Amino acid sequence: MADTKKKKANVSPKKGAKSKKKKKQSSPLAGKAIAVLAGITIGLCASLVFTNIMASRKADSSTQAITKIPAPKEEKEEKKPSQNIMGESAFTSIPEKKTETKRETEVKKEVSPEKKVTEPAPQIASSVEKPKPDKKIEELSHKFNIPPAKNGATLLFVIDDAGMNVTNVKKYTALPFPLTIAVLPKLPQTSQSARAIIEGKKELILHQPMQAKNLKINPGLGAITPSMDSYQIQKTILDNLAELGPGVKGFNNHEGSLITEDKLKMIFIIDIANQKGLYFLDSRTSSESQAKQAALELDSNIIERNAPFLDNAVTREEMIKEIYKGLEVANKVGYAVIIGHVDKSVNILPPLLKEMYPELSRMGYKFATPSQLRLN
Numbered sequence: 001m002a003d004t005k006k007k008k009a010n011v012s013p014k015k016g017a018k019s020k021k022k023k024k025q026s027s028p029l030a031g032k033a034i035a036v037l038a039g040i041t042i043g044l045c046a047s048l049v050f051t052n053i054m055a056s057r058k059a060d061s062s063t064q065a066i067t068k069i070p071a072p073k074e075e076k077e078e079k080k081p082s083q084n085i086m087g088e089s090a091f092t093s094i095p096e097k098k099t100e101t102k103r104e105t106e107v108k109k110e111v112s113p114e115k116k117v118t119e120p121a122p123q124i125a126s127s128v129e130k131p132k133p134d135k136k137i138e139e140l141s142h143k144f145n146i147p148p149a150k151n152g153a154t155l156l157f158v159i160d161d162a163g164m165n166v167t168n169v170k171k172y173t174a175l176p177f178p179l180t181i182a183v184l185p186k187l188p189q190t191s192q193s194a195r196a197i198i199e200g201k202k203e204l205i206l207h208q209p210m211q212a213k214n215l216k217i218n219p220g221l222g223a224i225t226p227s228m229d230s231y232q233i234q235k236t237i238l239d240n241l242a243e244l245g246p247g248v249k250g251f252n253n254h255e256g257s258l259i260t261e262d263k264l265k266m267i268f269i270i271d272i273a274n275q276k277g278l279y280f281l282d283s284r285t286s287s288e289s290q291a292k293q294a295a296l297e298l299d300s301n302i303i304e305r306n307a308p309f310l311d312n313a314v315t316r317e318e319m320i321k322e323i324y325k326g327l328e329v330a331n332k333v334g335y336a337v338i339i340g341h342v343d344k345s346v347n348i349l350p351p352l353l354k355e356m357y358p359e360l361s362r363m364g365y366k367f368a369t370p371s372q373l374r375l376n
Helices: 002-066 071-079 098-110 113-118 120-128 131-144 166-173 190-199 230-244 263-275 291-297 316-333 349-362 370-375
Strands: 154-162 180-183 203-210 248-255 279-282 335-341
Touching: 154 166, 154 203, 154 248, 154 316, 154 349, 154 370, 166 180, 166 190, 166 349, 180 190, 180 248, 190 203, 190 230, 203 230, 203 370, 230 248, 230 263, 248 370, 263 279, 263 291, 279 291, 279 370, 316 335, 316 349
Parallel strands: 154 180, 154 335, 180 203, 203 248, 248 279
Antiparallel strands: none
């Protein structure tokens, strides 16, 4: 039994030795595992440290790029910058590095000397030169209050009673637009006035005297009177035309309300005009004129004054008013026959028409003579 106990005692220690050995054998494996874990941990730490180092380096480089132009320097330079034409800094404070030189070149291109000269010039021209004609036109329009022409508005100015003073006639022939001048027969300068009109390239017509209803009014020499027959009327008109000479385009009546209200006598008068290839212009000294009805009897046409006389009152203001009335008529029906008188208004009418002509023309009004109107 003792032996058996000894054996058992001897056996148990061996087992403990084995377990110790086993423990000793397992410790190298644990060390290896720890070493691997430690290596991984060190690697991760090293990676994190490297990443942080690289990030800090990038941050340093970006900071350096941003702070290439120190803030204090810019503030100092802004106090006294050199200015370009646009009022911006010419960037003279930037150090002469490659990048800054390139930027300077770009800025210089943007504000190049060529733009300094060429760009402002058109602006100055448009602001100074263009308003000049507009201002002048506005002043003229305000001065005369001329409305724009409508319906092809044409103005036919006829100036009666020439034959007393050829100098006065020449003031009308000097006007720069088509004009008709009617010459009275049997006056001191009838022939000279007719020649002046032809030489001045204006339209010449006979201003044929006729008896007015007011018998106290003397129509003058070479007149048609109520007692005349058709032969006498024809002879009187032909004699008067001969005195004026060649180039006569037609005739109108001087006074004549008594004659123009007589349809039969007007048939004789218009028939002579038709035979000679002339037009008859009814001055409309009577609202009861039979001239138009006489023309219809002869299957022909006449021209009638359809606007007020210009110089019933011989003042500039009144004449302008009458011209306005003529413009209204022209805009309504397409033309206006406007009659004035040579000697009566010579000191006002020629200069007034000369002054108004450019603006009338600009506003679209045409100028013609009765013969041109008749042809059209």
